Amino acid sequence: xxxxxxxxxxxxxxxxxxxxxxxxxxxxxxxxxxxxxxxxxxxxxxxxxxxxxxxxxx
Numbered sequence: 706x707x708x709x710x711x712x713x714x715x716x717x718x719x720x721x722x723x724x725x726x727x728x729x730x731x732x733x734x735x736x737x738x739x740x741x742x743x744x745x746x747x748x749x750x751x752x753x754x755x756x757x758x759x760x761x762x763x
Contacts (some may be wrong), residue, residue, distance in 0.1 A: 713757030
């Protein structure tokens, strides 16, 4: 399955608890951390909920 790289660009401070949990579920939590995850519909949905906090890298 294809993989995508995700970088956290926004801080979880002063964010709703649900957004913090989504970050943890993606394997993020600290600024400028980059993770490589499988490109699934669930991951794409999580990214869509946090467009202000994560960025998809090439």
